Amino acid sequence: MGTKGKVFTLDEVSEHNTPQDCWLVISGKVYDVSKFLEDHPGGDEVLLSATGKDATDDFEDVGHSSSARSMMDDYYVGEIDNSTIPTKTKYTPPKQPHYNQDKTSEFIIKLLQFLVPIAILGLAFGIRLYYTKST
Template sequence: MPTLTKLYSMEEASQHNTKDDCWVVIDGKVYDVTSYLDDHPGGDDVVLAATGKDATDEFEDAGHSKSAKELMQNFCIGELDTSAPVIPELEISSKKETDNYSGNLMELIKQYWAVPVAIAGISAVVGLLFLRKK
């Protein structure tokens, strides 16, 4: 009887990206490497940086040994569902939202131009006062 393989979307795999719950995708397979993070010779940061994307290139570039590749099989929990979109659909913002962002940006510009101008003005006054005393 064939073994049923669980399929995971990239979005689902990318949600497991912490030291307490870490999945990586390599060569179309999904691995739960949470229990291996402390034992990974390169440190857990290297593995955590590879979550949320297909880490095949990073894995191959690191030059893993044959025994490392065999060890990986212990952590395989399924395969990547290639029928699911890799990138979630982008939401297109409305003109009203864009105008709101533009308005917020203009407010920030209006607020923060005053600080450098005030510093320049105070410096000019202090400079004039200093020159008057001489």
């Protein structure tokens, strides 16, 4: 291919998003995987869904073998201009009230301090009632 070593923008790579013309961005490199779609063990939909974005995380999450990684050289067409890839924003969880373990423990202790004596009194009263009826 005459495009070896060329630098592409993400918009240029995104235009190649059909089964006949499918390009992916993985680890800063651009790959034309059009001829590999039918042979891909995960199916062509997996590759097609990764077009138009940086597919590095998708590729790494699967855990490709070393032979799969070496096959990538056959499909290499160039590099991606990293300034055209949107930066990822870090997830910030919503603010939630702080869970105070000590207050929960205090509540349980106070509840038990109330319920245990009542249970003992009830048991003692039940035993006394049982013995008074049986004699």
